[in-house]
Amino acid sequence: MTNAQTTEISEPLPRETIANLIAAIASQPERYALFFDIDGTLLDLAETPDAITVPNGLTDDLKALSHHLDGALALVTGRALSYADTLFFPHRFPIAGLHGTERRMLDGQIIRAEPTAEFLDVKQRLATLPESFPGVLVEDKGGAVAVHFRQVPELADHVGEAMRVAIAKAGPGYELQRGKMVLEIRPDSADKGRALDAYLAEAPFAGRIPVAFGDDVTDEAMFKLVNAKGGISIHIGAPTDSTLARKRLSKPQAVRDMIATILRKQL
Template structure:
C-alpha cells in the first residue's frame, strides 16, 4: 500500500493536497509535463453499464483547453475501444490509447491497432451465447477484446470468472484475462497501459517531458509503475488508499474534473510557452 509513505519526487505534491499541486504545476510549467488520463472512473463517473455513463457537458472543452496549454501533450489511455472513446468527447479528438494500448492514435492522427481474428470472433460469439445463463451480465464486444460486466449481477461473479478463464484458453496464448472493477476482459496480451504511455513519450509532443498518470483501477497500475520509474507522478482515484503503486490518492472523478477546469481557467490569458519561444527566435 502506497500513500503518504510512498517515495516522492523532490518536487512532488504533499500527499494531502495532490490536486493543488497538479493545478499549480501544470499551470506554471506546461512545457515540462505530459498528462495521461484514464476515462471511466477517472474523468467520468462509473455507471451500471458502459452505455449508461454521462459525460459532463463541459468536460471535452476543459480537456481541449488543458491539452492546448500543454502544447498537445495530453493523451487518454483507456480500456475503451478507440471509436467509442471518440464518441464520448466529440467533436474533439485527442491522442488515445484504446483497449489498454492494443490500439493507439498518435498526436498526428496515425492509428495502429490489433485486428480481431475470425477465431477470436468465434470466441466472442460463444461467450455471448453463454451469457444468457447470467441475467444482468453484459457482454461488451470491443473488436480485438471482449468484456463481461457483472456490476448488475454480482451474484454471477464466480460463474463469469470461470467462463472467462475457459474462453481465454480458447482464445489462445496471444490473449490475457484482465480483471477490473466488476468486469473481466479478454484482451491482447502484448499491450498494457504502461507500454502505451511509454510509446507516447517517444513521440512529439510528449517526448522529453515528465509524465503524470491518473487512473482508478488495477489496469492503471501499469501506468503508475512506468511514471514512477521516470520521475513523474501517479494519482489514483479511490475513496481509500489501497494496494497501489500510485503516489497520491484523490477521492473522486469529480475532483479530477474540477482540477482540469481549474487548470483550463488558470491558463486563460497566460502566454503560451511555445508562442513565446517562437517570438524569441523571430526577434
C-alpha cells in the same frame, strides 16, 4: 508555449502536492504530459458501460487543457478508440484504446493489433452468456471482449469460470484482465504502461514529466511506468494499499475540478 524535446524526463518537485502540481501545470505546461483513464477517472462509473455520461463542459475543458500543453494530453482507456471518440465528440485526442491494443498518435495515425480467428470465435460464444446468466453484460470491443457483472455480483464465480474457459480457447497471444466487476480478454502484447511509454517516445510528450490518472487495476501498469520515469501517479477513489499510485484524488469530480482550476490559473 513550446514543446520540450529533450531526451530525458525532468525530475518533478519533491513531495509535490496536488495544489503545487496544479500551479506548476498552469505556469509551466511545457514540463508536463498528462494521461487520463476515462471510466471512473474522468467520468463517473455507471451500472452499464453505455450508461456513462460526459458532464457539460468537460470535452471543451480537455481540449483547452490539451492546447495549454501543446498537445501533450492523451486518454489511455480500456474503451475502444471509436467509442471514446463518441464520448468526446467533436474533439479528437491521442487515445490508447483497449488498454493500448489500438493507439492514435497526435498526427491521427492509428496502430492496432488484428484479432485472430480463434478470438473471433470466442467472442461469438461469449455473446450468448447472458442467456445462461441474466444480468451479465457482454461488451464487444472489437479487438477485445469484456463481461460485466456489476448488476449481478453474485454471479462473479460463474463469470470467472466462463472466462477461464474462453481464454483457453482464445489461444496464445491473449490474456485475461480483471477490473471492477468486469473480466476482459485482450491481446497480451498491450497494456496501459506500454501505451504510455510509446507516447513518451514521441513529440510532444517526449522529455516531459508524465502525470497519470487512473482508478482501476488496469491502470497499475501505467502507474508503475510513470513512477519509474520520475513522474506523478494519481489514484482516483478511496484510500487503498493495493495501488502503486503515490497520490490520490477522491473521485472523478475532483479530477474535473483540477482540470478546471488549471485552466483558470493559466488565463
